[in-house]
Amino acid sequence: MDMKDNLKSFLETGDDWERKETSVPGVSLIRLPRTKTRPASLAVEINPVNEKGAGIKKKGIMIMGLAELKAFQEVFSNEKLSVLLSAIEDVIPVKKSAKPEKGDILEI
Secondary structure, rough: OHHHHHHHHHHHOOOOEEEEEOOOOOOEEEEEOOOOOOEEEEEEEEEEEEOOEEEEOOOOOEOOOOHHHHHHHHHOOHHHHHHHHHHHHHOOOOOOOOOHHHHHHHOO
């Protein structure tokens, strides 16, 4: 089965909001439910992964077409964004993740 057949099958048989991982780390496919104005559709979610393979954010960026992808690429490639984020980190230092103390962990 090729990629297009897999996508069609996922669109037709997947559950609403079902997520399907891809072979690209940080890229997954989401089946969006139908609405009153459009049929069910698919979107790509981009959420880069950390060293453990988990997404770095609760929710990633959802992209539904090449035009949206190109728009995000243009924003992300603007060097002024790096300058802005660097200035923010100078004003508000990036927090290092604190390891919870043994008493802070709920044993189940």
